Amino acid sequence: MYSFSDKVFDISIFLSSLRNTRAKRIVLFGAGGYGEGLLDELVRRGISLPIIFADNDRTKQGLSLNGRAIIPPRETDPSTDLVVITTISAGDQVSYQLESLGFQRDVNYFEVMYSLDYLHPFDVVDFYKKYVGGFDGLDILHIGPGGHLGVELLLYALGAKSVYSVEYHSFRLKYPDVSQVKSFYEGLAKTAEERWDVDLFGRGLLLNQDEKLYIDKDKIRLLYPCTITALPFSDKSFDLVLHHAVFEHVPGPEEGYKEIFRVLRPGGTTVGLVDPQDHRTFSSFKEYYPLKFLEYSREEWYEIAKEMNFHNQTTTPEHKNMILSQGFVMNTFEILMQMDITEEIWQEFNPMFRSFDRKELGILRFAFSASRPDDE
Numbered sequence: 317m318y319s320f321s322d323k324v325f326d327i328s329i330f331l332s333s334l335r336n337t338r339a340k341r342i343v344l345f346g347a348g349g350y351g352e353g354l355l356d357e358l359v360r361r362g363i364s365l366p367i368i369f370a371d372n373d374r375t376k377q378g379l380s381l382n383g384r385a386i387i388p389p390r391e392t393d394p395s396t397d398l399v400v401i402t403t404i405s406a407g408d409q410v411s412y413q414l415e416s417l418g419f420q421r422d423v424n425y426f427e428v429m430y431s432l433d434y435l436h437p438f439d440v441v442d443f444y445k446k447y448v449g450g451f452d453g454l455d456i457l458h459i460g461p462g463g464h465l466g467v468e469l470l471l472y473a474l475g476a477k478s479v480y481s482v483e484y485h486s487f488r489l490k491y492p493d494v495s496q497v498k499s500f501y502e503g504l505a506k507t508a509e510e511r512w513d514v515d516l517f518g519r520g521l522l523l524n525q526d527e528k529l530y531i532d533k534d535k536i537r538l539l540y541p542c543t544i545t546a547l548p549f550s551d552k553s554f555d556l557v558l559h560h561a562v563f564e565h566v567p568g569p570e571e572g573y574k575e576i577f578r579v580l581r582p583g584g585t586t587v588g589l590v591d592p593q594d595h596r597t598f599s600s601f602k603e604y605y606p607l608k609f610l611e612y613s614r615e616e617w618y619e620i621a622k623e624m625n626f627h628n629q630t631t632t633p634e635h636k637n638m639i640l641s642q643g644f645v646m647n648t649f650e651i652l653m654q655m656d657i658t659e660e661i662w663q664e665f666n667p668m669f670r671s672f673d674r675k676e677l678g679i680l681r682f683a684f685s686a687s688r689p690d691d692e
Contacts, residue, residue, distance in 0.1 A: 327426070330428075341398075343367075346371060347376050389413060394417065394420075429488075434504040444560075455553065458559070459562050460484075463489055472536060474514065483542065501516075545566065552584075553579045555585070558587050564595075565628070586687075588683070607657070610677075632679035636649070636676075645688075647686060648685040651681075
């Protein structure tokens with residue numbers, strides 16, 4: 317769960333709408349960690365209207381989260397409900413969904429705007445540096461930047477020859493005009509100078525023009541929307557391909573690894589963090605445990621997951637096999653989180669998953685570095 321001290325929620329427009337509302341209840345769209353955090357804040361503010369959740373995940377519908385019912389979106393009512401979208405990655409799709417149900421933006425449905433943590437890109441870059449050392453003179457592809465291009469700016473500032481970034485979801489990502497999130501990039505620039513003596517403005521990566529702030533799109537190149545399973549680059553284009561918590565969301569991860577191998581030059585390296593666990597456990601549902609989604613067949617889970625922020629059922633041993641089967645040489649494989657699978661849990665799994673090694677199946681998060689052989 318995320319509290320207001322962890323993630324700053326801008327709900328000013330929504331709160332102002334409550335002054336003259338005739339709504340009978342508030343519906344938080346997204347029964348997850350961010351929804352929990354917003355619920356806590358609304359309760360703290362003494363909001364008197366009943367508050368419930370809506371979610372596209374049909375396995376959550378009919379359950380409760382923190383004592384609040386979870387309903388299917390089709391049961392919301394534009395004449396009686398105020399809906400607040402709390403999801404991050406699927407905001408565009410949910411907006412379209414609500415409008416098809418008769419809701420109007422900033423009238424009876426609203427989006428939460430989350431502040432961006434300008435320190436987080438430093439953690440991600442430090443993670444990558446642990447496995448590759450440095451970035452001097454490298455052509456780099458970063459997959460899945462999320463809501464900002466902070467990592468890309470730091471990679472370039474630390475010596476990368478070129479930096480490309482690809483993203484499939486919008487995440488409300490601003491580019492190249494980043495004036496709406498100016499405080500994030502100013503905080504990033506100040507911290508980069510303090511920590512690493514790197515001047516993002518002096519290097520021309522961030523540009524002040526006509527009272528607006530821009531990212532230099534000739535230095536940081538973003539391609540959106542773009543899928544990892546069909547990268548728009550020539551063979552052997554990059555020295556380094558980076559991704560952080562991406563591959564668990566890819567419907568066809570093996571094709572993604574194949575594409576990375578294709579665009580890497582011989583001797584090039586990919587570094588990634590993968591989170592192959594049931595993301596429904598990122599909120600306080602007692603019904604879920606980190607591998608509960610393995611109780612479903614592939615076909616069953618796909619039908620469930622396609623209605624929400626998709627995450628696949630690809631297990632850790634499958635990820636390892638997919639990486640190696642492309643021809644990669646595994647340099648490093650580090651287990652970051654693991655659970656013991658009891659016999660009771662093991663027997664709940666769909667039979668197809670009980671063919672895997674139980675210990676490897678319990679790996680919930682891992683990091684790896686793998687290279688394309690240079691003797692081709």
